[in-house]
Amino acid sequence: MTEDKYAGLEAGFRTRIETFEAKLKQAGIHAKIVQGYRSIEEQNRLYAQGRTAPGKIVTNAPGGESWHNYGLAADYAFVKSDGSITWNGPWDVFGSIARSCGLEWGGDFKGKFKDRPHVQWRNGKTLAEMRMRACD
Numbered sequence: 001m002t003e004d005k006y007a008g009l010e011a012g013f014r015t016r017i018e019t020f021e022a023k024l025k026q027a028g029i030h031a032k033i034v035q036g037y038r039s040i041e042e043q044n045r046l047y048a049q050g051r052t053a054p055g056k057i058v059t060n061a062p063g064g065e066s067w068h069n070y071g072l073a074a075d076y077a078f079v080k081s082d083g084s085i086t087w088n089g090p091w092d093v094f095g096s097i098a099r100s101c102g103l104e105w106g107g108d109f110k111g112k113f114k115d116r117p118h119v120q121w122r123n124g125k126t127l128a129e130m131r132m133r134a135c136d
Contacts, residue, residue: 005033005036005074006033007036007037008037009037009072010072010123013071013072013074013121013123016103017033017074017101017103020097020098020101021033023100024094024097029089029094029097030080031077031079031094032077032079033076034075034076034077034085035068035075036071036073036074036075037071038068038069039063039069040063040064040069041063042063043061043062043063043065043068043069044062046059047059047061057113059115060111060113064131064134067120067121067122069130070134072121072122072123072130073118073119073120073121075115075118075119076117076119087117091116092107094116095116098119102121103119103120103121104119104120104122105118106119106120
């Protein structure tokens with residue numbers, strides 16, 4: 001049985017990424033979600049990577065400061081003809097399609113860390129609002 005990469009995603013975001021994925025497919029781009037919702041603990045483990053744990057830095061967001069923690073972000077990879085995934089692909093087209101679907105694309109992030117596989121939808125909220133909502 002395969003893991004449901006859509007599990008934990010907010011319904012409005014899931015609808016947007018389904019449209020996004022359909023538009024990618026129409027453009028001849030084969031991509032799949034590799035990670036969506038992350039728990040605070042999982043986010044903290046990823047944040048430690050390259051800092052206090054071995055590995056390369058993969059995120060600048062500790063737990064509670066990532067849209068993944070609220071089911072409003074997803075990371076993608078491109079699918080090769082043999083079914084394996086790759087991080088090499090038409091990122092600019094990917095980003096353009098994401099924006100056309102009302103998603104924010106990590107390739108547009110300001111600063112040193114561009115997160116091209118990442119898309120998110122804030123749904124008009126701030127992270128502070130999401131953290132408060134999580135405490136209710």
